[in-house]
Amino acid sequence: MTPKKRRRLYFAIALVCAGAAGAALVVRALQDNVLYFYSPSDIAVKHVPQDISFRIGGLVAKGSVARGPGADVRFVVTDGKTKVPVEYSGSLPDLFREGQGVVATGALHAGVFQASEVLAKHDERYMPPEVVDALKRAGRWKEGGT
Amino acid sequence: MTGEIGLLALCLALALAIVQSFAGLAGARGSGGNAAAIAQGAAMGLLVFVSLAFGALIYAFVVSNFSILDVAQNSHTAKPLLYKLTGAWGNHEGSMVLWVFVLSLYSAFIAFAQRGGARLTSAALGVQGLLAAAFLLFILLTSNPFVRLDPPPFEGAGLNPLLQDPGLAFHPPLLYFGYVGLSAAFAYAAAGLITGEADASWARAARPFMLAAWIALTLGITGGSWWAYYTLGWGGFWFWDPVENASLMPWLIATALLHSALATERTGAFRTWSVLLAIMGFSLSLVGTFLVRSGVLTSVHAFANDPERGFFILLMLIVAIGGALALFAWRAPKLESGTAFHPVSREMLLLLNNLLLTAAAATVFVGTLYPLALDAWLGKKISVGAPYFAITFAPIFAVLLFLVPFGPRLGWRRGDLHSAVRVLMPAMGVAVVAGIAVLAIARPASAAGDGAFALATWLIASSIIDALRRNRERSFGWSAAASTLAHAGLGISLIGIAAVLCWKSEASDVLAPGKSLTVGGYELRLRGVEDTQGPNYFAKRGNIDVLRNGRVIETVSPEKRTYPAEGQAISKTAIQTTGISDLYVALGDERGHGSWVVRVYVNPLAPLIWLGGIVMALGGCASLFGRLRLWVTKPFAYAAAE
Numbered sequence: 001m002t003p004k005k006r007r008r009l010y011f012a013i014a015l016v017c018a019g020a021a022g023a024a025l026v027v028r029a030l031q032d033n034v035l036y037f038y039s040p041s042d043i044a045v046k047h048v049p050q051d052i053s054f055r056i057g058g059l060v061a062k063g064s065v066a067r068g069p070g071a072d073v074r075f076v077v078t079d080g081k082t083k084v085p086v087e088y089s090g091s092l093p094d095l096f097r098e099g100q101g102v103v104a105t106g107a108l109h110a111g112v113f114q115a116s117e118v119l120a121k122h123d124e125r126y127m128p129p130e131v132v133d134a135l136k137r138a139g140r141w142k143e144g145g146t
Numbered sequence: 147m148t149g150e151i152g153l154l155a156l157c158l159a160l161a162l163a164i165v166q167s168f169a170g171l172a173g174a175r176g177s178g179g180n181a182a183a184i185a186q187g188a189a190m191g192l193l194v195f196v197s198l199a200f201g202a203l204i205y206a207f208v209v210s211n212f213s214i215l216d217v218a219q220n221s222h223t224a225k226p227l228l229y230k231l232t233g234a235w236g237n238h239e240g241s242m243v244l245w246v247f248v249l250s251l252y253s254a255f256i257a258f259a260q261r262g263g264a265r266l267t268s269a270a271l272g273v274q275g276l277l278a279a280a281f282l283l284f285i286l287l288t289s290n291p292f293v294r295l296d297p298p299p300f301e302g303a304g305l306n307p308l309l310q311d312p313g314l315a316f317h318p319p320l321l322y323f324g325y326v327g328l329s330a331a332f333a334y335a336a337a338g339l340i341t342g343e344a345d346a347s348w349a350r351a352a353r354p355f356m357l358a359a360w361i362a363l364t365l366g367i368t369g370g371s372w373w374a375y376y377t378l379g380w381g382g383f384w385f386w387d388p389v390e391n392a393s394l395m396p397w398l399i400a401t402a403l404l405h406s407a408l409a410t411e412r413t414g415a416f417r418t419w420s421v422l423l424a425i426m427g428f429s430l431s432l433v434g435t436f437l438v439r440s441g442v443l444t445s446v447h448a449f450a451n452d453p454e455r456g457f458f459i460l461l462m463l464i465v466a467i468g469g470a471l472a473l474f475a476w477r478a479p480k481l482e483s484g485t486a487f488h489p490v491s492r493e494m495l496l497l498l499n500n501l502l503l504t505a506a507a508a509t510v511f512v513g514t515l516y517p518l519a520l521d522a523w524l525g526k527k528i529s530v531g532a533p534y535f536a537i538t539f540a541p542i543f544a545v546l547l548f549l550v551p552f553g554p555r556l557g558w559r560r561g562d563l564h565s566a567v568r569v570l571m572p573a574m575g576v577a578v579v580a581g582i583a584v585l586a587i588a589r590p591a592s593a594a595g596d597g598a599f600a601l602a603t604w605l606i607a608s609s610i611i612d613a614l615r616r617n618r619e620r621s622f623g624w625s626a627a628a629s630t631l632a633h634a635g636l637g638i639s640l641i642g643i644a645a646v647l648c649w650k651s652e653a654s655d656v657l658a659p660g661k662s663l664t665v666g667g668y669e670l671r672l673r674g675v676e677d678t679q680g681p682n683y684f685a686k687r688g689n690i691d692v693l694r695n696g697r698v699i700e701t702v703s704p705e706k707r708t709y710p711a712e713g714q715a716i717s718k719t720a721i722q723t724t725g726i727s728d729l730y731v732a733l734g735d736e737r738g739h740g741s742w743v744v745r746v747y748v749n750p751l752a753p754l755i756w757l758g759g760i761v762m763a764l765g766g767c768a769s770l771f772g773r774l775r776l777w778v779t780k781p782f783a784y785a786a787a788e
Contacts, residue, residue, distance in 0.1 A: 033533040034530050094716060
């Protein structure tokens, strides 16, 4: 083998090893570390495991927000068909309002979604795409309206 | 008139870009001559007309000319002047004009500097012309910034308040200088393939552009991270948001390219690989632009959800990347390969650096695009967050950082590992002691953080040792200063990251006036929340006394601002840098009876994260300055060396 060819061989072997190691890491990481998104109807229909983190999205049901004690907040997320009660402790985003879109990260405990993070849209015109999708699937989405 | 002048200038610019591409590519075939001269003239003209269009757009924003749709949708008379200016590129159309403006600046510089000989310059100008033409066509067909609105509205719709921030005034232009600077490296790579001149002098010719792009990307990412830290109100400095990842991927590849081109210009090694990296770097810039601009992602950066634009950018992406890779497949085997090197040599370390950086970029790529692919094909919506990157990106980067100090200590072609280890031993000792000391005394909250602390110490100590050695050997020039600063900067950032991982503390509570919460040795007492207003917003301002050992040391005033013109609300955090640690206070939502949610983070050493970024960029500047100085003061010697 010429030195040139040997060098190429080393390079190819190193590349393949690095690629394989990287791919293995990535596949393992993706298996355990992604968050799935479910709409309220998904939770009613599909079997969504308890105590596993996922994201939920929909509209904050009108008249459902109850604050206190302390930093605790309770509200209901709906896609127009199904409702899911949510409990959260902490600071709410600037544009958290009843009747507006919201996406929360957390897990189900005994039918209540315990949120660790609550995100709302960040301007009047914008609606989280997951929420739009959830409303469309529930047949409650009006184009051009919020 | 402004709008018509701008539009006309864009059309003329498109014509010149087409001339530049044809003349440039024709000039690459001969020995330069007429075609090459035409390409250079066209590049200068392109800069003039694009500047005219960009200037017209900025002028329209400054005078609030609402008869132009783009201005009416994105500006407001009550906005401060700075944000009227920056509003010019704080929207899709304007940002694309900025993109082409930066592209034409680089083209003009390529034409002016004439680096790497007439044929190479001409071919590079041709490729740049093609890119400029594609982007100008994109602007004129899908994103015309000068569309008129009749009748003009009395008032504009305003600019997203998150973008009304001094940090945002400079962060996008810097990132664009980086993304588009990679287009110059890409153009040189394609030119090297076309002319078959991708050798050591090619690397020397293209290197200033790679450096400029890398410096701008480093500063842009640092600025973006700082902006996210103080505006988003979550106390974090990096969120693995797809938009952040879109800027990180080109940076990783650009870093790999800088190191690989170092070997190419020195010994001619890795020339095909350098060319491929240059193609990959700009391709990832385009991918980033596609992700951010097409509306595939929703974020503060995604201005418009327009499938037509997304399709156009995707098409451009396919043509540019596909074309470049096809050219690579066709011409790269014809490139000569460099000289051989020993497994223990600086080349080997540069090779490892490249493999690890590319692998790191690949993990970011998968983490960013996998959710999009899954959504597109299976309709499943998932999100990939920090835990994924913590177990893929972080270990790869840790290995890379451990290897970094060995590179500068090993010689070209064949290095002496024993002497390198002997020289670096004190740094290793310091790092181990630092790691153990932190573990024993300061009780870190995370083992990874402790490891990061040791690695950071290792990087900084070895950079200092390397600089001192070189100074004693009288070989401490600009390039040594560059590697010292860049590697030490990496260490400085890492210390900040490690400290935040280890000792960050946070608390959040509902406070009534007079009540307090304690966090990290501080007591924060809410004095009250008052109404206030700025030039174009109303705000609730919380006045919070910071107490240490029962004494008031400071009063901080985080705000919650409402922008009536835009119908948006944002939080303005209060960050108090006391000595070496950040006290970060954000005002949450109201909970009745005058009580408010207050969030507090104590982030020790956090300012080092961004300081390190600036030091790294200074390293890049040292390398660039060293080269430009040589080029300006000794042009003949420099030309001979090329």
